[in-house]
Amino acid sequence: MRLVSDGKPLELLVSTDLPRPAKGEALVKVDYCGVCHTDLHLIEGSYNLGNGKKIPTGLHLPVTLGHEISGTIEDISPDAKLRKGDRVVVYPWIGCGSCRKCVTALENLCEGKPRFLGVFLDGGYSDYVLVPDARYLESAEDIDPKQAAPLGCSGLTAFSSVRKCNLGQDDTLLIIGAGGLGTIAVQIAKKSTSPRVAVADIDDSKLDLAKKLGADYVFNSAKTPEREITAQLKAITPNSRGVDAAIDFVGIPATTSLGFRSIGKGGTLVVVGLTGGTAELPLALFPLRGVQVLGNFTGTLKDLANLVDIAKKGLVSPVVSEVYPLEDANAALDKLNRGEARGRILLKT
Numbered sequence: 478m479r480l481v482s483d484g485k486p487l488e489l490l491v492s493t494d495l496p497r498p499a500k501g502e503a504l505v506k507v508d509y510c511g512v513c514h515t516d517l518h519l520i521e522g523s524y525n526l527g528n529g530k531k532i533p534t535g536l537h538l539p540v541t542l543g544h545e546i547s548g549t550i551e552d553i554s555p556d557a558k559l560r561k562g563d564r565v566v567v568y569p570w571i572g573c574g575s576c577r578k579c580v581t582a583l584e585n586l587c588e589g590k591p592r593f594l595g596v597f598l599d600g601g602y603s604d605y606v607l608v609p610d611a612r613y614l615e616s617a618e619d620i621d622p623k624q625a626a627p628l629g630c631s632g633l634t635a636f637s638s639v640r641k642c643n644l645g646q647d648d649t650l651l652i653i654g655a656g657g658l659g660t661i662a663v664q665i666a667k668k669s670t671s672p673r674v675a676v677a678d679i680d681d682s683k684l685d686l687a688k689k690l691g692a693d694y695v696f697n698s699a700k701t702p703e704r705e706i707t708a709q710l711k712a713i714t715p716n717s718r719g720v721d722a723a724i725d726f727v728g729i730p731a732t733t734s735l736g737f738r739s740i741g742k743g744g745t746l747v748v749v750g751l752t753g754g755t756a757e758l759p760l761a762l763f764p765l766r767g768v769q770v771l772g773n774f775t776g777t778l779k780d781l782a783n784l785v786d787i788a789k790k791g792l793v794s795p796v797v798s799e800v801y802p803l804e805d806a807n808a809a810l811d812k813l814n815r816g817e818a819r820g821r822i823l824l825k826t
């Protein structure tokens with residue numbers, strides 16, 4: 478299912494030629510591919526900076542989208558550590574390999590020409606995906622292939638976001654947005670240092686799901702004013718200090734504002750969601766509270782390896798809401814766009 482022109486539905490391309498991997502590359506038969514909110518931005522062709530400003534996504538069309546890939550190795554060089562038939566999860570955030578970030582293993586922040594699968598190179602909305610190097614495959618034996626697919630983006634991003642919060646015991650974390658990422662972040666946070674976890678969303682059914690997954694407190698931010706939520710968050714933290722960290726998985730002015738106003742002294746706000754806009758934040762509170770506001774984009778290959786280890790132990794399992802046939806990718810994207818996905822929607826080839 479290919480993106481052929483900006484803003485248009487994906488198009489089914491029927492090809493009978495199987496790509497042949499060159500030396501070092503690997504060919505993976507896609508089992509499942511997660512449908513990510515980023516795909517909606519990629520289809521639109523731009524990211525929203527607010528005040529009418531946009532930046533282009535920089536895609537070269539046509540391209541096959543899909544970056545949350547679980548699959549089975551179809552063809553791999555004999556000297557690779559994995560074998561044909563092995564089940565894998567694919568690390569899609571592949572950099573140029575030679576820039577300053579790539580040589581320090583921060584390929585997700587590549588400053589050269591990134592080769593992100595499903596963004597700049599053909600991805601997993603397909604029967605097969607060609608992976609530039611076998612080292613981007615993590616063995617996913619012992620993980621349900623449905624649960625393995627979302628690890629490559631929503632799982633990875635939730636994992637690295639929680640890691641950036643540097644939570645200690647007795648800390649409180651606010652998670653804003655209980656969709657595909659937020660629901661994984663709740664599990665990761667509770668299974669790591671087990672902080673108090675509060676979740677805010679505008680949808681009661683998503684909040685119910687967050688509670689089932691271990692959230693201690695939930696807030697409906699459509700029904701409760703920001704001031705009231707921040708007051709209640711203070712009330713549940715020791716010495717009314719406010720939350721120690723907040724992760725904004727939505728990324729609109731209202732959610733970033735809620736996150737910023739909820740963190741206490743020395744707190745951390747991690748902005749992850751790409752919905753966009755421009756936030757107005759009281760600047761004096763940055764120094765007065767000594768807070769830090771970070772952005773987080775996906776994660777590193779090492780993060781994925783660590784996350785896969787946790788998933789193998791059964792400590793984190795992405796919530797899969799439904800599975801659509803690959804050729805129904807547009808319907809799946811529409812459903813996500815309407816905010817109706819309760820967890821991750823997958824495509825199945």
Ligand SMILES: [Zn+2]
Pocket residue numbers: 513514515516544630631
């Ligand atoms: Zn994604």
Ligand SMILES: [Zn+2]
Pocket residue numbers: 572573574575576577578579584586587588589590591
């Ligand atoms: Zn690079």
